[in-house]
Amino acid sequence: xxxxxxxxxxxxxxxxxxxxxxxxxxxxxxxxxxxxxxxxxxxxxxxxxxxxxxxxxxxxxxxxxxxxxxxxxxxxxxxxxxxxxxxxxxxxxxxxxxxxxxxxxxxxxxxxxxxxxxxxxxxxxxxxxxxxxxxxxxxxxxxxxxxxxxxxxxxxxxxxxxxxxxxxxxxxxxxxxxxxxxxxxxxxxxxxxxxxxxxxxxxxxxxxxxxxxxxxxxxxxxxxxxxxxxxxxxxxxxxxxxxxxxxxxxxxxxxxxxxxxxxxxxxxxxxxxxxxxxxxxxxxxxxxxxxxxxxxxxxxxxxxxxxxxxxxxxxxxxxxxxxxxxxxxxxxxxxxxxxxxxxxx
Amino acid sequence: xxxxxxxxxxxxxxxxxxxxxxxxxxxxxxxxxxxxxxxxxxxxxxxxxxxxxxxxxxxxxxxxxxxxxxxxxxxxxxxxxxxxxxxxxxxxxxxxxxxxxxxxxxxxxxxxxxxxxxxxxxxxxxxxxxxxxxxxxxxxxxxxxxxxxxxxxxxxxxxxxxxxxxxxxxxxxxxxxxxxxxxxxxxxxxxxxxxxxxxxxxxxxxxxxxxxxxxxxxxxxxxxxxxxxxxxxxxx
Numbered sequence: 001x002x003x004x005x006x007x008x009x010x011x012x013x014x015x016x017x018x019x020x021x022x023x024x025x026x027x028x029x030x031x032x033x034x035x036x037x038x039x040x041x042x043x044x045x046x047x048x049x050x051x052x053x054x055x056x057x058x059x060x061x062x063x064x065x066x067x068x069x070x071x072x073x074x075x076x077x078x079x080x081x082x083x084x085x086x087x088x089x090x091x092x093x094x095x096x097x098x099x100x101x102x103x104x105x106x107x108x109x110x111x112x113x114x115x116x117x118x119x120x121x122x123x124x125x126x127x128x129x130x131x132x133x134x135x136x137x138x139x140x141x142x143x144x145x146x147x148x149x150x151x152x153x154x155x156x157x158x159x160x161x162x163x164x165x166x167x168x169x170x171x172x173x174x175x176x177x178x179x180x181x182x183x184x185x186x187x188x189x190x191x192x193x194x195x196x197x198x199x200x201x202x203x204x205x206x207x208x209x210x211x212x213x214x215x216x217x218x219x220x221x222x223x224x225x226x227x228x229x230x231x232x233x234x235x236x237x238x239x240x241x242x243x244x245x246x247x248x249x250x251x252x253x254x255x256x257x258x259x260x261x262x263x264x265x266x267x268x269x270x271x272x273x274x275x276x277x278x279x280x281x282x283x284x285x286x287x288x289x290x291x292x293x294x295x296x297x298x299x300x301x302x303x304x305x306x307x308x309x310x311x312x313x314x315x316x317x318x319x320x321x322x323x324x325x326x327x328x329x330x331x332x333x334x335x336x337x338x339x340x341x342x343x344x345x
Numbered sequence: 346x347x348x349x350x351x352x353x354x355x356x357x358x359x360x361x362x363x364x365x366x367x368x369x370x371x372x373x374x375x376x377x378x379x380x381x382x383x384x385x386x387x388x389x390x391x392x393x394x395x396x397x398x399x400x401x402x403x404x405x406x407x408x409x410x411x412x413x414x415x416x417x418x419x420x421x422x423x424x425x426x427x428x429x430x431x432x433x434x435x436x437x438x439x440x441x442x443x444x445x446x447x448x449x450x451x452x453x454x455x456x457x458x459x460x461x462x463x464x465x466x467x468x469x470x471x472x473x474x475x476x477x478x479x480x481x482x483x484x485x486x487x488x489x490x491x492x493x494x495x496x497x498x499x500x501x502x503x504x505x506x507x508x509x510x511x512x513x514x515x516x517x518x519x520x521x522x523x524x525x526x527x528x529x530x531x532x533x534x535x536x537x538x539x540x541x542x543x544x545x546x547x548x549x550x551x552x553x554x555x556x557x558x559x560x561x562x563x564x565x566x567x568x569x570x571x572x573x574x575x576x577x578x579x580x581x
Contacts, residue, residue, distance in 0.1 A: 024493045024498075
């Protein structure tokens with residue numbers, strides 16, 4: 001198999017060797033195209049994220065250099081401004097707001113370093129270091145992080161908001177939805193007794209059983225990087241991973257509309273329908289419920305219509321129904337799909 | 346086979362430099378480093394090359410080590426590729442990107458079974474031959490020892506994957522299913538002479554593709570091929 005000109009004899013020997021190799025390789029099973037597509041999709045998501053992060057980093061460095069140059073010229077002015085501003089603005093140690101309460105369920109206890117433990121109030125602002133504890137039964141809370149992401153806390157849970165990108169889950173469950181804006185590079189890291197979970201453009205939940213006997217990750221959309229000690233890896237949408245004691249694990253599959261997401265749907269933030277197009281509402285419903293929206297052709301042209309009025313709801317399917325009603329359309333839910341129905345005349 | 350290559354490298358380190366057939370080669374970087382730089386720079390064509398050329402090859406490599414467990418293979422390959430892309434900056438070009446990915450994949454497989462506290466369901470020893478060959482594919486019975494080990498077979502299949510489908514199809518008909526040239530001609534709707542000509546082109550294409558793949562992996566071309574001169578990498 002060299003590049004040199006071959007005699008008929010060596011060519012025949014080459015062909016024989018190649019034929020032998022092929023025969024001995026056995027039949028070729030096809031690579032499942034859907035598996036390959038899934039792998040490439042996940043890879044592409046990581047690649048886009050990494051490229052964007054590199055560009056952001058490079059821009060920060062360039063910006064930093066420009067700022068350094070500008071600072072060296074105007075240092076005297078800056079110092080003067082700083083001294084003046086210090087007298088007027090809040091101190092450096094002032095608490096930073098990292099989240100706002102979107103929706104509150106039952107009683108939730110707030111414990112921050114600046115105030116004694118108290119019941120959390122609707123629309124409260126939470127500062128870095130705040131600790132939240134939800135009660136049993138129907139307790140829970142839906143927060144809007146300063147990054148714009150949604151963070152939900154199930155009943156019987158305890159978390160510490162270290163800052164807007166880092167929280168510690170002691171027990172119970174959290175759900176994180178980074179939103180659909182892929183350009184938003186702010187990630188969240190959830191720290192648990194079993195490891196750290198960092199989102200890569202994601203919807204995911206983490207549940208810590210009492211005593212930390214089991215920590216369960218479920219990825220609904222995008223990817224989550226799991227770090228345990230020095231080991232890191234990525235878990236993709238549709239997959240779950242139960243981290244068991246002594247480093248053991250149990251992987252499993254989880255559909256985006258599986259029942260295990262029900263507590264998340266129940267804690268959906270409120271949506272004002274007025275001023276949004278019907279397809280915007282449907283996209284939100286899909287994001288909240290994990291259902292795939294199926295639009296018949298006859299309805300596709302209609303859903304760009306904007307909903308009028310001041311209707312607000314916290315129930316995704318109700319939101320979809322209300323928005324579709326304005327177009328005389330209906331819906332049904334069938335095995336992971338929200339199907340828009342055009343009523344017959 | 347990669348394992349053999351590593352062993353060879355270790356053996357070569359111990360070869361006295363005075364040997365006549367020793368060629369001292371300056372450390373060079375693999376051409377894949379250029380591809381990696383383009384991927385890191387956000388070049389779509391480079392990413393497509395990566396995903397179309399390397400991901401299927403990695404899939405076959407993983408499947409050969411995981412007894413063709415489809416779900417596990419998909420998860421392991423996905424994790425490997427995603428992690429590799431996240432730390433692509435650490436690729437230094439001392440081996441091909443495929444070799445690097447295979448090394449990452451081996452680690453993922455090892456970690457997976459360590460986490461489960463078990464061994465692979467079927468330990469994929471390099472020497473282990475295929476045990477399951479559907480009868481319809483076998484024309485003349487072959488003894489198991491005549492079949493390639495799973496990993497070597499995976500690379501032959503990867504080379505076939507990389508061929509245009511009309512080429513890979515005729516090669517499989519001829520050499521794996523044992524179909525005669527006349528029958529291939531019938532299937533192609535061509536004369537036997539034209540079918541032989543397609544086979545000749547397909548063989549040439551396979552030879553080139555397989556050779557390129559083996560070069561990517563830094564492996565000898567095929568069992569029985571003549572040995573390359575001993576190469577000793579100088580260290581700095």
